[in-house]
Amino acid sequence: MSETNVNSELLKTPDGTPLKVALARTLRYRKRTALLLVAPLFLFVMVTFLFPIFDMLSRSVDNKIMHEIFPQTTALLGEWDESSGELPGEAVFKALVQDGQVAAQEKTINRAGKRLNYEKSGMSSLFRKTGRKLLRFDPEKLETNYTDVVLGIDRKWKDIETWQLLKRESAKYTASYYYAALDAQMTSAGLGFKDENKQIYMTLFKRTLYMSSLITFLTILLGYPIAFLLASLKTRTSNLLMILVLLPFWTSLLVRTSAWIALLQKEGVINDFLVGIGLIGDDSRLQMIHNQTGTIISMTHILLPFMILPLFSVMKTIPPSYMRAARSMGATPFTAFRRIYFPNTIAGIGAGGILVFILSIGFYITPALVGGTDGTMISNFIAYHISESLNWGLAAALGTILLLLVLALYILYDKIVGIDNMKFG
Amino acid sequence: MSLPLHAEMSERIWYYCFRIICGMIFVFLIFPILIMFPLSFNAQPYFTFTPEMLSLDPAGYSTQWYEKFFTSSTWQSAVRNSLIIAFFSTLISTFLGTLAALGLSRPEFPYKTTIMGILISPMVVPLIISAAGMFFFYSRIGLQGSYIGVILAHAALATPFVVITVTATLVGFDHSLTRAAASLGSAPTRTFFYITVPLITPGVISGALFAFITSFDEVVVVLFVGSVKQRTIPWAMFSGIREQISPTILAVASILVTFSIILLTVLELLRRRNERLRGMSAA
Numbered sequence: 250m251s252e253t254n255v256n257s258e259l260l261k262t263p264d265g266t267p268l269k270v271a272l273a274r275t276l277r278y279r280k281r282t283a284l285l286l287v288a289p290l291f292l293f294v295m296v297t298f299l300f301p302i303f304d305m306l307s308r309s310v311d312n313k314i315m316h317e318i319f320p321q322t323t324a325l326l327g328e329w330d331e332s333s334g335e336l337p338g339e340a341v342f343k344a345l346v347q348d349g350q351v352a353a354q355e356k357t358i359n360r361a362g363k364r365l366n367y368e369k370s371g372m373s374s375l376f377r378k379t380g381r382k383l384l385r386f387d388p389e390k391l392e393t394n395y396t397d398v399v400l401g402i403d404r405k406w407k408d409i410e411t412w413q414l415l416k417r418e419s420a421k422y423t424a425s426y427y428y429a430a431l432d433a434q435m436t437s438a439g440l441g442f443k444d445e446n447k448q449i450y451m452t453l454f455k456r457t458l459y460m461s462s463l464i465t466f467l468t469i470l471l472g473y474p475i476a477f478l479l480a481s482l483k484t485r486t487s488n489l490l491m492i493l494v495l496l497p498f499w500t501s502l503l504v505r506t507s508a509w510i511a512l513l514q515k516e517g518v519i520n521d522f523l524v525g526i527g528l529i530g531d532d533s534r535l536q537m538i539h540n541q542t543g544t545i546i547s548m549t550h551i552l553l554p555f556m557i558l559p560l561f562s563v564m565k566t567i568p569p570s571y572m573r574a575a576r577s578m579g580a581t582p583f584t585a586f587r588r589i590y591f592p593n594t595i596a597g598i599g600a601g602g603i604l605v606f607i608l609s610i611g612f613y614i615t616p617a618l619v620g621g622t623d624g625t626m627i628s629n630f631i632a633y634h635i636s637e638s639l640n641w642g643l644a645a646a647l648g649t650i651l652l653l654l655v656l657a658l659y660i661l662y663d664k665i666v667g668i669d670n671m672k673f674g
Numbered sequence: 675m676s677l678p679l680h681a682e683m684s685e686r687i688w689y690y691c692f693r694i695i696c697g698m699i700f701v702f703l704i705f706p707i708l709i710m711f712p713l714s715f716n717a718q719p720y721f722t723f724t725p726e727m728l729s730l731d732p733a734g735y736s737t738q739w740y741e742k743f744f745t746s747s748t749w750q751s752a753v754r755n756s757l758i759i760a761f762f763s764t765l766i767s768t769f770l771g772t773l774a775a776l777g778l779s780r781p782e783f784p785y786k787t788t789i790m791g792i793l794i795s796p797m798v799v800p801l802i803i804s805a806a807g808m809f810f811f812y813s814r815i816g817l818q819g820s821y822i823g824v825i826l827a828h829a830a831l832a833t834p835f836v837v838i839t840v841t842a843t844l845v846g847f848d849h850s851l852t853r854a855a856a857s858l859g860s861a862p863t864r865t866f867f868y869i870t871v872p873l874i875t876p877g878v879i880s881g882a883l884f885a886f887i888t889s890f891d892e893v894v895v896v897l898f899v900g901s902v903k904q905r906t907i908p909w910a911m912f913s914g915i916r917e918q919i920s921p922t923i924l925a926v927a928s929i930l931v932t933f934s935i936i937l938l939t940v941l942e943l944l945r946r947r948n949e950r951l952r953g954m955s956a957a
Contacts, residue, residue: 287774305811499937501891510919656798
């Protein structure tokens with residue numbers, strides 16, 4: 250041993266550098282090459298993907314709008330004590346008139362009103378009206394003071410809650426979109442939750458989780474026998490049957506969704522068949538689409554291959570001798586399956602289950618097409634707030650909650666399967 | 675799994691029951707896809723079988739929906755858009771993804787799990803969130819509603835598939851082959867093109883196919899990042915189903931299924947070639 254030690258001290262490359270140094274240099278060089286190879290994609294994903302998402306999600310706390318449209322007012326409101334029970338002083342009213350005139354000319358005042366309307370209804374009309382009146386107002390002809398001018402516009406300005414709201418929304422960052430996403434609202438009395446029957450988003454989150462769990466359960470129920478069959482057949486036969494799993498997997502999502510529309514709709518194939526064999530009357534056709542049932546059936550079909558493939562790859566690794574050993578020691582087929590085979594497949598169920606669950610809570614297209622009203626999911630509402638109601642802050646807050654959920658599951662998936670072990674087909 | 679000769683009665687019953695259950699699940703999997711083929715030849719604008727079709731009367735069948743598809747300028751431009759966007763995003767994602775996979779699979783690579791996690795994130799983040807993020811970002815830099823915007827967005831979504839597929843190919847890669855080449859005096863670039871490239875090609879091609887199909891099927895992101903000019907096939911199908919549902923959709927769907935059958939065959943052939951090259955199967 251000591252001889253080798255001495256030798257390694259003396260070992261040198263042809264140009265005289267000690268071997269240790271040369272090796273360290275080579276390793277460093279190789280590490281750098283490896284990093285350089287990954288760098289382009291890393292930058293690409295950062296710039297075109299992660300940064301935009303982060304930027305969008307930051308809209309959920311961004312609240313610069315009031316600050317930008319009413320710069321003087323918001324600054325002065327900082328000194329006003331909202332719990333005093335009195336309206337702010339003349340200086341604030343003057344600032345409001347000045348800011349309001351600029352905003353009315355630049356046509357930004359309605360945006361501010363719209364923003365405050367998310368917190369309290371009636372604000373949008375108040376700001377529109379205020380903007381209209383301020384456009385006609387000439388500071389030269391000021392009769393008494395600015396307070397009277399503003400209070401004369403609308404009596405809502407006499408309401409201290411309006412000012413409390415204005416002050417609360419003067420902060421550059423807000424949590425109010427998150428409150429809204431959780432069906433709560435910040436009022437002067439503190440954080441309050443809406444009544445159970447008026448909740449929109451909590452119901453939606455619950456529904457999304459419920460539907461995703463049900464779909465995951467159904468894919469396990471339907472996928473397990475298929476994976477078991479494929480894993481226990483001869484390679485030749487199982488390869489052939491595998492095509493029946495892979496073909497749906499490779500078929501476009503929209504193709505499969507339209508296929509289900511053709512099958513499930515009222516004048517569709519299944520209803521026609523049931524009427525044809527006389528099981529149901531022509532006037533009592535089943536409503537199987539544009540509701541939750543339709544979404545669940547088609548999503549189960551769409552996600553089933555994602556369950557079968559990981560289950561199959563786990564089952565393939567279980568040696569058949571395990572079951573034979575259990576049988577030879579007197580276990581009934583059912584006991585052998587329950588005590589030996591099934592515990593070995595838990596990892597596969599976990600992997601497939603999380604994968605299906607992650608995919609289903611983010612589903613958009615299928616619920617949008619076949620979901621009707623009670624089959625839509627959280628993604629559909631995010632899309633609605635982005636492209637129709639234009640409440641981007643709320644969309645971002647809903648998106649952040651959804652993303653956190655998915656990330657938690659992703660980490661769980663990584664713990665169980667390891668993202669490096671992900672494979673397709 | 676064949677039934678042993680000494681199987682008891684209950685085992686026999688269970689054996690056949692299990693097969694029947696499996697058969698029914700297979701029907702559930704494949705029936706919705708196959709049913710579209712006959713339905714797409716419907717002579718009537720319905721999504722179901724008409725009595726004429728059931729009695730196999732030739733008058734009940736027609737190819738009019740296919741004609742509509744091939745003559746409609748909307749559908750034809752959708753096909754062109756889909757192909758252009760999928761082609762370029764595949765090119766970008768395959769190039770970047772393969773490079774990254776080569777780096778990631780080197781044993782010296784530091785923080786592998788973290789970096790891999792970031793690179794795979796486009797596959798994990800719900801599409802609506804990706805779409806919304808890209809919509810705001812590309813609008814700001816003026817790429818919203820442009821081909822470049824959609825191509826870049828699709829390339830980002832497709833890279834994880836390339837990274838995963840090529841990394842999986844490289845797991846079985848025998849590094850002594852490149853060392854052997856080096857010891858015989860081959861320069862690293864020469865070794866790369868003569869030894870590494872031929873061995874990883876099947877993996878790269880299947881990664882590219884995954885990337886292509888990702889872009890070709892994608893609809894959420896293109897709805898947000900693209901404008902009507904970039905309308906792709908899935909987009910046209912999406913709005914078709916929403917607005918004026920006609921069997922043309924089923925004709926398009928049938929064509930797409932045929933397309934995926936071809937793709938599936940190519941992938942299977944590649945997989946076999948890959949196994950043969952690595953000496954993993956005797957055939």
